[in-house]
Amino acid sequence: MFVTTYFLFNIFLLVSSYDPDFNLKTPDLLRLRGFTCEDHHIRTRDGFILTAHRIVHPLVKRVGRPVILQHGLLSSSRDFLINSPAGYLDGYIGKNMTLSSNNLGFELANRGHDVWLTNTRGNTYSRAHVQYTPNDKQFWRWTFDEMIAYDLPDSINYILSVTNHTTVGYIGHSQGTMTMFGLLATSKMYNDIVKPFIALAPVTSVGHVKSPIRYLAKLRTARWLLRTYGGGFLGTNWIIKTLNSAICRSPFKAVCSNALFMLFGFHQAQMNITRLAVYNHKMPAGTSSYNILHYAQNVNSKTFETYDYGAKENLLKYGSKVQPEYALSQITNRDIVLMRGDNDWLCQPKDLARLKIQLQVPLLEDYRIPLKDWNHMDFLWAMEAGRYVNKKIVDILDRYH
Numbered sequence: 051m052f053v054t055t056y057f058l059f060n061i062f063l064l065v066s067s068y069d070p071d072f073n074l075k076t077p078d079l080l081r082l083r084g085f086t087c088e089d090h091h092i093r094t095r096d097g098f099i100l101t102a103h104r105i106v107h108p109l110v111k112r113v114g115r116p117v118i119l120q121h122g123l124l125s126s127s128r129d130f131l132i133n134s135p136a137g138y139l140d141g142y143i144g145k146n147m148t149l150s151s152n153n154l155g156f157e158l159a160n161r162g163h164d165v166w167l168t169n170t171r172g173n174t175y176s177r178a179h180v181q182y183t184p185n186d187k188q189f190w191r192w193t194f195d196e197m198i199a200y201d202l203p204d205s206i207n208y209i210l211s212v213t214n215h216t217t218v219g220y221i222g223h224s225q226g227t228m229t230m231f232g233l234l235a236t237s238k239m240y241n242d243i244v245k246p247f248i249a250l251a252p253v254t255s256v257g258h259v260k261s262p263i264r265y266l267a268k269l270r271t272a273r274w275l276l277r278t279y280g281g282g283f284l285g286t287n288w289i290i291k292t293l294n295s296a297i298c299r300s301p302f303k304a305v306c307s308n309a310l311f312m313l314f315g316f317h318q319a320q321m322n323i324t325r326l327a328v329y330n331h332k333m334p335a336g337t338s339s340y341n342i343l344h345y346a347q348n349v350n351s352k353t354f355e356t357y358d359y360g361a362k363e364n365l366l367k368y369g370s371k372v373q374p375e376y377a378l379s380q381i382t383n384r385d386i387v388l389m390r391g392d393n394d395w396l397c398q399p400k401d402l403a404r405l406k407i408q409l410q411v412p413l414l415e416d417y418r419i420p421l422k423d424w425n426h427m428d429f430l431w432a433m434e435a436g437r438y439v440n441k442k443i444v445d446i447l448d449r450y451h
């Protein structure tokens with residue numbers, strides 16, 4: 051049944067007509083919708099060069115506090131702009147606010163926020179290092195631990211120094227919530243800087259995820275392959291490049307581009323089917339094999355823990371033979387909002403309950419999307435994301451100045 055649906059989708063994609071948004075990257079999307087894209091290159095303390103896209107609105111002269119929008123695993127800054135074909139030109143001047151508000155990046159910029167779209171190491175926009183190139187194995191030796199230790203704090207520091215602000219709003223999706231929970235658990239300082247932290251499809255421990263990832267994690271051979279290979283994973287130079295010339299250019303090209311739907315699950319009621327190819331085209335945007343291994347480790351351990359390098363190396367790195375967990379009980383931030391859907395394969399009730407038990411501070415809000423079957427990607431791509439997600443975010447941000 052599942053497989054049949056999947057292939058029907060692909061056939062549908064093949065016959066669906068060409069969409070002008072199909073091939074657009076983040077900077078193109080911004081320009082085409084009437085904004086200016088300011089590219090910032092943020093150098094992390096361990097030598098990665100990350101690209102952040104700042105949205106500059108043509109009419110708003112005095113922007114407010116900075117707000118960071120952080121994408122999830124295998125994804126990119128494009129997530130927050132691509133849902134509906136509208137931005138400033140179609141939205142702000144009143145043609146169709148409904149469509150415009152579906153894209154969180156444009157919606158917040160239209161309302162005077164200083165929007166920063168960050169990209170994690172290894173994705174399409176952040177594939178540079180002062181010393182290594184993506185062809186070097188060393189380039190890919192990291193997991194979300196390094197995003198927590200470097201990407202996130204270094205990006206925040208950069209943005210605060212450019213804008214002269216002392217606090218920043220943060221909206222993360224999926225892995226983008228995991229890294230922030232990790233940062234808040236390990237660094238007291240950021241608990242006073244990040245206000246509010248809005249977690250879309252919050253993920254910390256992943257012991258109960260549904261989706262094929264679960265079965266992959268159990269497979270020793272899969273883990274062995276990832277470790278031995280140790281390079282970039284999907285959307286980089288491995289599977290995609292090999293398949294590119296073969297499958298991806300054949301009449302079956304849709305098959306290669308939307309494998310991600312198998313991972314996240316379908317929710318057809320909110321999915322704009324005519325736009326499926328647009329959503330999928332730039333996905334997956336790439337990560338490291340080690341990062342995927344780290345997820346597999348946490349699926350098996352059912353905890354939110356750091357990467358296991360083996361007893362000897364753990365001792366050097368962590369001061370103990372066993373890799374430590376992220377201590378969510380250390381979080382002191384009282385401006386955390388959870389937003390969750392009840393059909394989210396990657397944010398399951400048992401994992402969420404674990405997070406809530408560990409948190410010692412009250413949540414600002416624990417919000418369930420009041421619509422049946424809301425899934426992991428609906429936060430970004432639902433036809434009513436503007437109404438059910440973005441409006442809520444706008445209301446929350448309005449309480450902070």
Ligand SMILES: *[C@@H]1O[C@H](CO)[C@@H](O)[C@H](O)[C@H]1NC(C)=O
Nearest residue numbers: 069133134135322324325433
């Ligand atoms: C759905 O996708 C089509 C094709 O890209 C687009 O014209 C339409 O406006 C989209 N609808 C919404 C609600 O985004």
Ligand SMILES: *[C@@H]1O[C@H](CO)[C@@H](O)[C@H](O)[C@H]1NC(C)=O
Nearest residue numbers: 144145146147148149150433
């Ligand atoms: C705006 O777009 C939405 C979704 O496609 C549609 O339902 C609505 O009628 C449109 N409004 C106007 C004023 O065109």
Ligand SMILES: *[C@@H]1O[C@H](CO)[C@@H](O)[C@H](O)[C@H]1NC(C)=O
Nearest residue numbers: 113209210211212213214215
């Ligand atoms: C930030 O502050 C510095 C000095 O305190 C000033 O030179 C700079 O123009 C300010 N930048 C912004 C964007 O306000």
